[in-house]
Amino acid sequence: MREKFYPESEQILFTNREIELETLDFYLEEFLNGIKENVCIFGLRRIGKTILIREFVKRHSEIKSIYLNFEFLFSVPIELSQNFILESAKWFFDKELEIYDLVALPGGEVVKRLLRELEKGESSKTVVIKLAFEYLRELGKEEKIVVFMDEFQEILKLKNYRDLRNILGIFREYINDENILFVISGSFPHIMRDMIANGESPIYNQFKELKLDYFEKESAYELISKVIECGEESKRLIYQLSGGHPFYIVSIAKRTKLIHRIYELSINPTTIKRAFLIETLYPEGGIYKHSSYLLNTVLSLAKYKAPLIGILNTLLKEDGLTQSEIAKKIKVSQGEARLYISELERLDILNRIEDRYYIEDKVFKMWLDLRKTGELGENPKDKPMEIYLKILERRYLRAKTELGKAKESEIREKLRDKFGIEFKPYLEKGIEFDGVGINNKYVNILEVKWKNKPADLRDIKKFLEKVEKSEFSTEKKRLLFVSKSGFTPSALKFANSNGIEVLDNNLKRYEK
Ligand SMILES: Nc1ncnc2c1ncn2[C@@H]1O[C@H](COP(=O)(O)OP(=O)(O)O)[C@@H](O)[C@H]1O
Ligand SMILES: [Mg+2]
Secondary structure, eight states, rough: HHHHSOOHHHHHHHOOOOOHHHHHHHHHHHHHHHHHEEEEEEEEEEEEEHHHHHHHHTTTTTTTEEEEEEHHHOHHHHHHHHHHHHHHHHHHSSSOGGGGGGGGGGTTTHHHHHHHHHSSSSHHHHHHHHHHHHHHHHHHHSEEEEEEEEEGGGGGGGGGSSGGTTHHHHTTTTTTTTTTEEEESSSOHHHHHHHHTTTTTTTTEEEEEEEEOOOHHHHHHHHHHHHOOOHHHHHHHHHHTTTOOHHEEEEEEEHHHHHHHHHHOOOHHHHHHHHHHHHHSSSSSHHHHHHHHHHHHHHHHOHHHHHHHHHHHHHHSSEEEEHHHHHHHOOOOOHHHHHHHHHHHHHTTTTEETTEEEOOOOOHHHHHHHSSSSOOSSSSHHHHHHHHHHHIIIIIIIIIHHHHHHOOOOOHHHHHHHHHHOOOEEETEEEEEEEEEEEESSSSEEEOOOOSSOOHHHHHHHHHHHHHHSSTSSSEEEEEEEEEEBOOOOHHHHHHHTTEEETTSSSSBBBO
């Protein structure tokens, strides 16, 4: 049962998520001590929610677990209730059972009531759904259980039935049992958060939040190493292409391994770029499937489909526009633009930083952009692949670093004129700074971000971490951070409280 749930091949790859596992351990311990707090895990699709649950269940064989995935449980309420009960029983009794087998087991009374209700010509949807939760309650009386409800947002589909419009209110009646710890998990962070953190929701304030994010560099490198052997440069490229999204990391690394075998391509950056293109642009590629699924889901959930495509196409040409710029480009009023944009934000397709909008998932963005371009050929060594490689490099890989380098040296010169300090690029023991200049007072360390997005908290923290790891950690220092597009408020606050000087694109002190 548990073996099938979490195959060995997946266990081997599991990386990081230590803090999240410890957090879940904490809530489990509290639960066992009689202080229960339900948990809500959320994060983008394929960021690693289910695998986290699997790992947790594996590590806690001492406690009864029930795992329900709402994505696969139902299309109609009656089906949901039956499947819900069957799955719960399978986990609880640790074997496959038929609905009639359950009558004689703990919770059997509830099953009898369900069967009776179903025999009626028109069974009540409310009753049927309540019985499913009732069943869990009965199992909980036998023994403490952790109940995982994955892709929980799917439950909202039940709202289409008039009797079940208040499905969350129904759920609310069951979530305070002392013997059941509920861990819900879902793929649309905005929608999930709206369920548990919006005062109007029946389950407001009933769940502790646990958010899953992209991997940082160390974890990404570790995961890559579990799939293929490759050098630092290759790892950096996979990290860059994937943005630290674990599913993308695994997809690119596995495809690289495969084409390395089959086509005898050596494992180097060019092969990795080919692997990325295959994964992203061939319909059989994992990233392709994921991206087209994402687009279809978004379009099926969205009320306004045509303008959404319009906005995405606009941002493909130029990311980081304001609402009024978007309104102008797609020729709609401000009000309409706000409506469409907020829908895309709610579906986690767009991300707002200050007042500008960006496509959240960079790989999805590349897929949207490149899939229209034409034929790829069958072999990664084919001609069309070369064309795509050039596009990829030109549009998504090269611009960033080369422009960055030119700009950095220009900034170093200007800083020399302004402060009288000679900054030099620095690279020692894997630690890179855009400039280091030593004068008789301090070590001056420079970081430059020359992108169309404001530098965020993560950027500043990374800089500080680098400094702390470097040979300068104990020296007297002056830290300078230059950002072309300003800073987010949280970044600014963090910089101020850590004595980092923030400069704008004219090297003036950044003022908001
Ligand atoms: N912590 C992790 N360690 C290793 N691989 C991971 C991790 N998180 C995600 N992955 C990879 O991404 C895939 C998708 O993860 P999954 O848990 O199914 O995502 P979600 O449930 O959030 O949609 C996994 O099958 C695995 O290949
Ligand atoms: Mg999942």
